[in-house]
Amino acid sequence: MGIYFDEAAQVFVLRTANTEYQMRVNGFGMLEHLYYGARLDSVLQPVRFFGRDIRMHKDPLDRGNEKNFALDAYPQEYAGSGVGDYRVSGVETVAPDGSLSVDLVYQGYQILDGRQALPGLPFVRPDSETKTLEITMQDPVIGLCVKLSYILFAQEDVIVRNAQLVNQGQGKLILKKAASLCLDFFGSHFDLIHFHGRHCAERNMERLPLGHQLYTVASERGMSSHHHNPFVMLCDHSADEYQGRCYGAALVYSGGHRIQVEVDQCNNTRIVMGLASKGFSWELAPGASFQTPDAVLSFSGKGLNGLSQNFHQLIRGHIIPPQFRDVRRPILINNWEATYFDFNTEKILQIAQEASDLGIEMLVLDDGWFGKRNDDRAGLGDWFVNEEKLPGGLRVLSEEIHKKGLKFGLWLEPEMVNGVSELYEAHPDWALQDPGRETTLSRAQMVLDLSRQEVQDYLFGCFQKILEDAQIDYVKWDFNRSLANVYSAKLPEERQGEAAHRFMLGTYALLERLTTAYPDLLIEGCASGGGRYDMGMLYYCPQIWLSDNTDAILRIGIQRGSSYCYPVSTMGAHVSASPNHQSGRSTPIETRGIVAMSGTFGFELDPGKLSEREKNEIRQQIRDFRKYYWLIQKGTYFRLGEAWHEGYFSAWMFVSEDRSEALLNMVVERMQGNAIVPAVRLQGLDPGASYRVEVPIRRGGWYGNPDNPGTVEIQTESYSGAQLMEYGFVFPAVQGDYPAYQLHFVKEPDGGI
Numbered sequence: 120m121g122i123y124f125d126e127a128a129q130v131f132v133l134r135t136a137n138t139e140y141q142m143r144v145n146g147f148g149m150l151e152h153l154y155y156g157a158r159l160d161s162v163l164q165p166v167r168f169f170g171r172d173i174r175m176h177k178d179p180l181d182r183g184n185e186k187n188f189a190l191d192a193y194p195q196e197y198a199g200s201g202v203g204d205y206r207v208s209g210v211e212t213v214a215p216d217g218s219l220s221v222d223l224v225y226q227g228y229q230i231l232d233g234r235q236a237l238p239g240l241p242f243v244r245p246d247s248e249t250k251t252l253e254i255t256m257q258d259p260v261i262g263l264c265v266k267l268s269y270i271l272f273a274q275e276d277v278i279v280r281n282a283q284l285v286n287q288g289q290g291k292l293i294l295k296k297a298a299s300l301c302l303d304f305f306g307s308h309f310d311l312i313h314f315h316g317r318h319c320a321e322r323n324m325e326r327l328p329l330g331h332q333l334y335t336v337a338s339e340r341g342m343s344s345h346h347h348n349p350f351v352m353l354c355d356h357s358a359d360e361y362q363g364r365c366y367g368a369a370l371v372y373s374g375g376h377r378i379q380v381e382v383d384q385c386n387n388t389r390i391v392m393g394l395a396s397k398g399f400s401w402e403l404a405p406g407a408s409f410q411t412p413d414a415v416l417s418f419s420g421k422g423l424n425g426l427s428q429n430f431h432q433l434i435r436g437h438i439i440p441p442q443f444r445d446v447r448r449p450i451l452i453n454n455w456e457a458t459y460f461d462f463n464t465e466k467i468l469q470i471a472q473e474a475s476d477l478g479i480e481m482l483v484l485d486d487g488w489f490g491k492r493n494d495d496r497a498g499l500g501d502w503f504v505n506e507e508k509l510p511g512g513l514r515v516l517s518e519e520i521h522k523k524g525l526k527f528g529l530w531l532e533p534e535m536v537n538g539v540s541e542l543y544e545a546h547p548d549w550a551l552q553d554p555g556r557e558t559t560l561s562r563a564q565m566v567l568d569l570s571r572q573e574v575q576d577y578l579f580g581c582f583q584k585i586l587e588d589a590q591i592d593y594v595k596w597d598f599n600r601s602l603a604n605v606y607s608a609k610l611p612e613e614r615q616g617e618a619a620h621r622f623m624l625g626t627y628a629l630l631e632r633l634t635t636a637y638p639d640l641l642i643e644g645c646a647s648g649g650g651r652y653d654m655g656m657l658y659y660c661p662q663i664w665l666s667d668n669t670d671a672i673l674r675i676g677i678q679r680g681s682s683y684c685y686p687v688s689t690m691g692a693h694v695s696a697s698p699n700h701q702s703g704r705s706t707p708i709e710t711r712g713i714v715a716m717s718g719t720f721g722f723e724l725d726p727g728k729l730s731e732r733e734k735n736e737i738r739q740q741i742r743d744f745r746k747y748y749w750l751i752q753k754g755t756y757f758r759l760g761e762a763w764h765e766g767y768f769s770a771w772m773f774v775s776e777d778r779s780e781a782l783l784n785m786v787v788e789r790m791q792g793n794a795i796v797p798a799v800r801l802q803g804l805d806p807g808a809s810y811r812v813e814v815p816i817r818r819g820g821w822y823g824n825p826d827n828p829g830t831v832e833i834q835t836e837s838y839s840g841a842q843l844m845e846y847g848f849v850f851p852a853v854q855g856d857y858p859a860y861q862l863h864f865v866k867e868p869d870g871g872i
């Protein structure tokens with residue numbers, strides 16, 4: 120494992136536990152991509168494939184007497200533009216003389232221990248094993264220098280890439296595109312998998328066999344978005360959850376993004392990933408530099424589950440704030456779906472009391488506690504308490520809640536302002552808005568221009584006051600609209616193409632300031648649910664509210680879609696009331712609990728409206744969640760693929776690192792007539808060991824029916840790991856609405872059979 124340069128072959132090799140990446144400095148001084156995939160353990164031997172003369176290419180004689188060279192088919196590490204490679208480019212510029220071409224040649228390299236932090240941006244955090252290969256490329260004609268970083272996370276099978284672009288010329292360079300990642304693959308035998316969605320329906324998986332065209336997965340909304348997550352996979356057509364070659368790429372960025380995948384005339388594939396493009400431009404004065412966000416790459420030969428597990432390990436170990444890695448996070452209750460805007464101190468304390476009696480550990484006061492916020496048309500920006508609702512303010516409320524043995528959390532939506540607010544009256548120019556044009560409202564709100572220092576200072580000042588005054592353990596950081604009219608009053612007209620990225624940098628600066636000043640404050644990200652569910656936000660917020668859709672059955676798909684990249688320990692998930700407020704569906708409390716437990720686990724309902732039976736069930740869920748906490752949060756997560764493809768039920772499981780225990784979860788999503796007994800093959804167990812499991816067998820009655828529950832008898836069963844994985848586990852017969860099982864498999868003490 121490590122990074123090597125083979126002088127004789129002029130080949131760079133990056134080797135992780137199971138993967139390898141190679142590139143070569145060719146005879147023309149270009150950086151040629153050679154290989155990415157499973158370990159080869161030797162330098163790739165020269166291949167014939169690229170020795171073809173393809174029309175419409177740069178004159179090869181300029182590069183030596185190599186008649187068969189064709190830039191347009193050549194695999195490159197970071198493609199320039201305008202000089203004969205007609206595929207999607209990694210970088211585009213306008214030079215001082217107006218010329219548009221970029222042609223990069225190799226200059227040199229360094230291998231460094233650790234990695235450079237990215238100024239102003241979240242990044243993948245290094246550890247003592249981390250190594251960086253830094254390669255310098257240059258276009259001497261326009262004076263552009265590009266430093267490509269390849270950062271190795273060998274145990275996780277991850278290579279992180281980013282680029283720094285420096286103007287070494289005499290005049291002003293305008294960047295039109297600066298990708299974090301440009302990567303050429305040999306062949307086009309891939310399916311592209313990406314995750315699209317909308318509010319309350321995030322991260323639906325779509326899988327397309329690549330054809331000869333340019334695919335774009337992008338968000339131009341100034342946020343990573345509900346609509347297209349900044350994560351894609353390329354895998355063998357035959358790959359499934361358990362086997363096949365799979366690549367994944369994700370951007371550590373929360374603003375707009377663009378991922379392009381192109382299959383070229385020679386049936387090869389290029390992927391380019393970076394910031395959103397619409398209107399983007401960035402002025403680079405002589406000596407100035409531009410840093411792209413990190414892009415995270417991983418490969419697994421063990422199917423989609425294998426690839427997801429690499430990303431999960433990386434996010435848990437290198438993205439989320441380290442102080443939250445090994446600390447159990449509180450089981451919370453949020454008042455949003457219990458009260459919406461209609462609450463006062465008495466109501467909140469009543470919820471807190473009931474919650475404390477159930478064993479819940481934190482109360483989160485959601486939207487509506489500040490300014491004149493009695494509905495969603497006023498108040499954003501006025502971050503001072505509404506004493507009409509909460510006399511004595513947050514200090515008194517937080518003290519009362521702490522007295523009940525609960526922590527206290529608070530909702531904020533920092534980047535927003537309502538037209539009806541004191542803040543907007545005082546500083547109308549602080550909102551992003553076009554001169555002379557009516558500003559596009561969404562949920563009656565505008566977006567503050569976070570690129571401005573005075574806006575950041577105002578917000579930090581408000582939050583500091585709140586955090587110093589009251590005992591606040593948690594903040595929910597919301598963001599409830601996409602950007603529009605992205606015009607910053609502080610930027611000159613020719614630099615408005617910088618406004619969207621500068622907005623994002625301003626948000627990160629505020630988050631950085633807050634998390635530095637209050638490192639133990641737990642921040643849960645949110646953007647109308649999962650509209651900013653990305654590694655950029657996860658760098659500051661160890662958990663993110665996954666979706667405003669709290670219907671347990673619909674959540675299964677949202678949690679599954681999100682799990683392709685993100686670990687369950689980052690997924691804000693709550694048990695809410697039945698019938699559900701988004702779908703109107705009724706689902707048993709047991710099922711709602713099992714689904715929410717595959718996340719951070721919490722509640723979002725009025726506990727005063729629960730029956731005694733439901734309360735007892737919740738007490739049991741809290742006991743179970745505490746017992747299985749580390750198995751769920753740190754165990755190896757498997758989607759049990761055969762199950763959900765059939766649409767009948769979904770199953771997923773967690774296996775502890777030493778394979779001594781596993782937690783199997785199953786929910787019937789669509790009941791069948793004369794239902795086939797559900798069965799599923801388990802994963803990740805020790806085949807030679809025997810596992811004991813207690814299975815609830817229901818006699819009479821209906822699952823989840825309070826009037827006729829029947830009786831439940833616990834039957835202890837024992838199976839070999841081999842049988843569970845090769846033959847499968849057969850659940851008891853199911854009936855009723857959305858029955859679910861959560862079964863704990865424990866390795867027998869003798870370990871064998």
Ligand code: GLA
Binds near residue numbers: 455597666
């Ligand atoms: C967004 C969030 C919700 C809730 C409301 C409050 O929609 O996703 O959870 O906080 O805002 O207005």
